[in-house]
Amino acid sequence: MTTALFWFRKDLRIKNNHAWVKACETHRVLPVFVLEPQIISNAGLHRRNQFFLNLSALAEEIQSIGGRLNVIHGPASDVLPRYVRENNIDCLYFNADTTPFSRQRDEFLSNEISAQTHIFWGGLVHPPETVLTQKGEISKVFTPFYKKWVTIPAPLSLQNVQPVFVSGRENDWEIEQDLIPSSSDVGHRGAKERLERFLKVADDYQESRNIPSVEGTSFLSSDLHFGTIGPREILHRLSPNREGHRQFIRQLAWRDWYAHLLYANQEIPLKAANRSYENIQWRDDSEDLENWEKGRTGYPIVDAGMRQLSATGWMHNRVRMITASFLVKHLLIDWRKGERYFRRTLIDGDVAQNCGNWQWVAGTGFDAAPYFRVFNPVLQSKKFDPSGRYIRRWVPELEGMSNSAIHSPWEYDEATLRKHGVALGETYPFPMVNHAEARDRALATYKKARE
DNA sequence: TGAAATGTTGGGGCG
DNA sequence: ACGCCCCAACATTTC
Numbered sequence: 001m002t003t004a005l006f007w008f009r010k011d012l013r014i015k016n017n018h019a020w021v022k023a024c025e026t027h028r029v030l031p032v033f034v035l036e037p038q039i040i041s042n043a044g045l046h047r048r049n050q051f052f053l054n055l056s057a058l059a060e061e062i063q064s065i066g067g068r069l070n071v072i073h074g075p076a077s078d079v080l081p082r083y084v085r086e087n088n089i090d091c092l093y094f095n096a097d098t099t100p101f102s103r104q105r106d107e108f109l110s111n112e113i114s115a116q117t118h119i120f121w122g123g124l125v126h127p128p129e130t131v132l133t134q135k136g137e138i139s140k141v142f143t144p145f146y147k148k149w150v151t152i153p154a155p156l157s158l159q160n161v162q163p164v165f166v167s168g169r170e171n172d173w174e175i176e177q178d179l180i181p182s183s184s185d186v187g188h189r190g191a192k193e194r195l196e197r198f199l200k201v202a203d204d205y206q207e208s209r210n211i212p213s214v215e216g217t218s219f220l221s222s223d224l225h226f227g228t229i230g231p232r233e234i235l236h237r238l239s240p241n242r243e244g245h246r247q248f249i250r251q252l253a254w255r256d257w258y259a260h261l262l263y264a265n266q267e268i269p270l271k272a273a274n275r276s277y278e279n280i281q282w283r284d285d286s287e288d289l290e291n292w293e294k295g296r297t298g299y300p301i302v303d304a305g306m307r308q309l310s311a312t313g314w315m316h317n318r319v320r321m322i323t324a325s326f327l328v329k330h331l332l333i334d335w336r337k338g339e340r341y342f343r344r345t346l347i348d349g350d351v352a353q354n355c356g357n358w359q360w361v362a363g364t365g366f367d368a369a370p371y372f373r374v375f376n377p378v379l380q381s382k383k384f385d386p387s388g389r390y391i392r393r394w395v396p397e398l399e400g401m402s403n404s405a406i407h408s409p410w411e412y413d414e415a416t417l418r419k420h421g422v423a424l425g426e427t428y429p430f431p432m433v434n435h436a437e438a439r440d441r442a443l444a445t446y447k448k449a450r451e
Numbered sequence: 452t453g454a455a456a457t458g459t460t461g462g463g464g465c466g
Numbered sequence: 467a468c469g470c471c472c473c474a475a476c477a478t479t480t481c
Contacts, residue, residue, distance in 0.1 A: 210452085321452070360452090372481040373453050380453090439454085443481060 001028050002090035003166055005115070007080075008033045008069070009102075011095040011122050011227035012058040013188040018157035019120035023093040028164045030087060031062055031069050034076040038101075042344060046313025050186070050347040054226045057187020067165035077105055081112045086169055089115045095122040095227070098263040099351040123224075124256050125154050125231045128263035131256070138260050140366040145260075146253045150240070154232045191229035194219050199237060205244035212305075212316035213389035218248065221348035222314070224255065231255065258356030261366060269355045270336075272364035277371070280364075280449040282334040291432055292327050293341055295395075298431035300406060301381035302326045304394035311394070313347040318384050324361040325375040330438040332445060335362035363446070371446040374439045381407040397427045 004027035006020060014020050023029050033055060040048060059069040072079055084092065096106060096119045110117050121127035131149045132138060139145040185193060198218040201208065208216025223229045231252055238245040262268050272278045291297060295306035305319035315323070320342075327338040339358040343349035359365025363373070385391055388406035392399050398406050400420035405412050409422055410431055417424060424430050 318452085369452075370481090374455095374481090376454060436455095439481095447481090 001164070002026075003028045003030060003088060004091050004093050004118075005030045005032055005084060005087070005089045007076075007092060007094035008058060009094055009227075010097055010225065011230075012054045013191075013228050013230065014058075014061055014065075015159070015188050016122075016156055016230045016233040017095070017227075018122050019093050019095050019118070021157050021159050021161075022118065022120070024159070024161050024163040027091065028166045029067070030089065030166050030168055031067055032083070032168065033058075033069060033071045034080060035071055035073045036075050043349075044313065044345040047345065047347050047349055050222055050313065051226065053183060053186040054228050057189070057228070061188060065163065067163060068167060070168035072168075075105075077108050077112070080109060083168070084113050084115050087166075091116040091118060093118045093120070095120050097123065098128060098259045100266045100269070101351075103263075103266070122157075122230050123227050124259055125149070125235060125252055126152055126256055128260045131260060138264050140261075142254065142257055142367045145257050146250060149253045149256060150249070154235055156232055156236055186228070188228050191220065191223035194223065195229065195234060195237060202238070202248060203242055203244040206247045209247070210318045210384050212319050213385060213387065213393070217317060219314075221353075222346075225348045225350045225353075254356075255353060259352040261356060262352040268359065268365075269339075269351055272362075273359055273366050274364050274368065277362075277364040277446070277449055280334075281332075281445055283332040285331070285333065288331050288432065289327075289333055289337055289341075291429075292323075292331060292333070292338075296429050296432075297326065298410070298429040299326065299377045299381075300388075300391045300395050300398055300409065301377050301385060304385075304391045307394045309342075309345055313345060315346070316390075318380075319390075320357070321361060322375055322377055322380050324358060326377055328358075328362045329374045329442040330377075330433050330435070332438075332442060335359065335364065371450070372443060374442055376435060376439075378408045378435065395428070398422060 004023045006023045006029050008031065011017055011019070039051065043051065055071075062069045072083055092113060092115050094117070096102070106119075126149065129138070131145060131152065133144065133148070139148070184190065195218070198220065201216060204216060208214045220229065220234065224231060235249065235252060238249055240246050240249060261273075265273060292302075293306060293310070295303035295310070297303055297306075301319065302323050305315050305323040308319070309315040324335075324338055324342075327333050328335050335358045339354055342358070343351070343354045346354070356365060360368045363369050363371040381391070385407075386403065388401070388403050391406050398409065401409060401422060402420070405416075405420070409417060409428060410424060422428055
């Protein structure tokens with residue numbers, strides 16, 4: 001029997017992991033995770049914690065069926081070739097990724113390593129280059145992509161063999177166990193719990209997904225990023241006949257679309273997909289950027305979102321759109337700076353998804369929001385957080401404000417504010433820009449770039 | 452997966 | 467009773 005090295009990457013699960021099943025069916029397996037330096041250096045605190053929790057959950061999963069996860073340190077391009085040689089590996093199995101870094105590394109390794117590589121796409125419902133127009137291209141408009149995407153079958157891959165494990169010659173995993181809070185809500189088990197909870201409320205998804213004070217979304221974004229659950233496993237629990245389910249399935253299609261687009265257009269993280277917007281005159285203002293990051297814009301809904309992000313590593317989707325739009329349109333700061341901050345800080349920070357969505361908000365992407373669509377943070381706040389519950393949760397200094405006034409405290413006189421315990425400029429900042437002026441400036445700047 | 456500006460309509464107040 | 471104005475309320479267009 002030959003030996004396969006199974007390289008876990010952004011697929012920290014063994015359940016419904018087709019690549020894993022395939023490796024186990026005909027080989028002895030050596031499960032490996034390569035702890036590459038950029039996994040740590042590119043991640044904020046929450047994201048790093050989430051990663052280590054998921055990694056140790058995977059190690060436990062493998063242990064529970066009699067194996068052991070071998071963790072080796074270093075850039076994979078440096079350490080894997082030697083590791084493969086020293087452990088007499090015959091072939092290599094892994095799930096691929098669409099990012100430029102990942103593709104260049106994998107390309108390099110497939111030349112460098114003599115063992116045969118078997119590549120799968122367990123992180124997506126459908127692999128890149130499999131959802132195509134009649135002309136054989138990926139659609140640059142979402143709806144035609146989606147119409148094609150839903151017609152393609154996406155079977156599950158169930159494990160039916162007991163893996164035969166081999167151990168690596170070295171295992172220098174040095175994660176101090178006390179850094180890992182014992183937690184049952186991580187790994188595949190945590191993902192399954194989140195899925196089960198979501199299924200109970202999924203019929204209301206269309207209504208409640210936009211209300212940040214309600215737990216109406218799936219909370220599966222980080223699981224999908226780390227691969228603690230596969231998207232097909234989620235898809236198979238949803239019914240296209242139920243409206244809420246169908247809307248969520250649509251979100252899974254957006255996720256595939258952004259991944260496929262990145263695969264086909266590797267410069268998406270760096271450049272406007274719609275090149276006519278590549279010469280927008282962005283403002284280079286690091287102080288404004290920092291005030292945005294820290295949640296000190298003076299717009300309560302924006303500050304609430306940014307504080308939820310830095311406190312928890314997660315932000316509600318509706319608020320992601322509002323805060324991102326504020327940075328790009330109101331502050332006129334380059335979407336790439338916001339994208340970088342989100343990606344570091346979010347526990348679900350993902351190159352394809354984050355860049356795709358930021359370019360959508362900035363209006364520079366494929367099938368993106370039109371440049372003249374400028375969210376009014378006060379109207380958005382009144383519409384989606386009418387009771388102010390979300391704002392009060394994350395901007396407690398505004399707790400005493402009334403439901404109607406909490407969205408725009410600067411519109412009220414000093415005496416009224418004092419009555420509610422607020423002193424603008426002292427307990428809570430003045431708005432850093434005037435909405436109408438900022439809107440005009442954004443429209444003028446975008447219009448100029450189009451000429 | 453907007454919002455603001457502009458246009459239209461119709462009821463009510465009033466001379 | 468009539469014309470006129472005001473201005474919500476709704477519709478359309480523009481950014």
